[in-house]
Amino acid sequence: MPSPTPADAAGFPAMLARMIGLIDTKLTPQQREKLAAAMPSIQWEFPDVDTKLCLAAARDALRVAEPSANPQFVVRMARSTLEDAAFGRRSLGAAFLAGRIHVRGMNPLRLREFIMLVDPLLESYREAHLESANQPSAAVP
């Protein structure tokens, strides 16, 4: 799937925040509850664009939280890796195999809860990206 005009770097954190809001609408209450129990906070780091964002999962909602200096669970990748996965150019699995995604602190026995998040996350990022690109004020390089 071709990606639309990429949003500018300054808009990236806002797009991620919007993505988290959209993910929240895609999870069932049971899924949210499981995620909150298994991994109450996931820190997403994009070092190439100097962006960190913490997804805080509670039973009632997913929220954006302040990044932690000492996060328990971190997923680190380049922005392009997320966009390639969201727009179908390269799967997250292939990116992981190629060493483009670094995961630290995840309990492997709770992989199911993390996987449950993957499709809603990619879909939500895609939607947030399209919304951003369609906004008249969005800066287009």
Added chain:
Amino acid sequence: MNPQTNHPRLFRDGDADPSLLRGKTIAILGYGLLGQPLAQNLRDAIGSGPNPARVIVGSDDEPSSARARTDGFEVLSLVDAAARANVALMLLPDEVQPDFMPAIGAHLRPGSALVFASGYALAYGLVTPPAGIDVLLFAPRMGGEAIRQRTVDGRGYMAYLGVEHDATGKARDIVLALAAAGGCLKFGALEMTVKQEVVLDLFVEQAFGPWMGAALLSAFHVGTEAGLPPLGLLMELYLSGEMSETFAQMARDGFLPSTLTHGFAASFGGMTRALAIDREQMADQMRTILGEIDSGAFAEALQDEYKNGYPCRPFLDKVVGDDDIISRTEREFRAM
């Protein structure tokens, strides 16, 4: 246990009498990776000649049943095969055994033997075989294809065996006979409990295997990033077969002696770099893994995965099934 060495007891062909199984019906419950070679080995060993054993297959899975019929076996449902068996080999996948065990157990005859090829379901209390039958462990340490090939070659293969419940007073003789007829005792079988078997198996799969795989992937990606040819890297790592020869040499000549046979440059470089690896971090992770296996936390996660319809499977399959550079390079090499 061997009192002289403190090692588990090692059994070989001379310790067993496979003729004990002649005239018996042996049911292979599940015709998959292990079921197929074991059924064929048993049929070859004791399925002909005087008073032959009857090797039948129990399967509720149509593709497996069709494969077994093509291989010339009589195929029954799992419970019907169990009902006919003097010796039944439980070869269903670990995590599904609890669902089938009540029905299979109800059909086993008193005095028969139920043999597990993995200690998982028994060790974690996920199945309860009926009283009045022998409960045995015969766990080959080899993939199915190798089991068959090494038996045909006359080399045999390693297995663990043990007796969990001896209802007949002949349980050990039966499992030894099975191991001999199944082709393993030409190499040897170590005596283990089901808990020892499953912890050993899962620990090495989960603690050692991933480090080895991660080291391989990292070496490949660091090398390709630096401009080394992908095919050359894969050759060095495994594709040439040198690495598997190295492992074979470790088994033959010993782990440490084998490190000295690759020339001084290899020994000097390898040993000095090994000193710089943070083994304590590695060991800590391995201790965590071992703790989760021993406590049953891993088994709980696996059962949860099964009960929920394998939700992780598509993700894991996709990781393997993607058109990544390693798979592409392998394909291109095979086409050369």
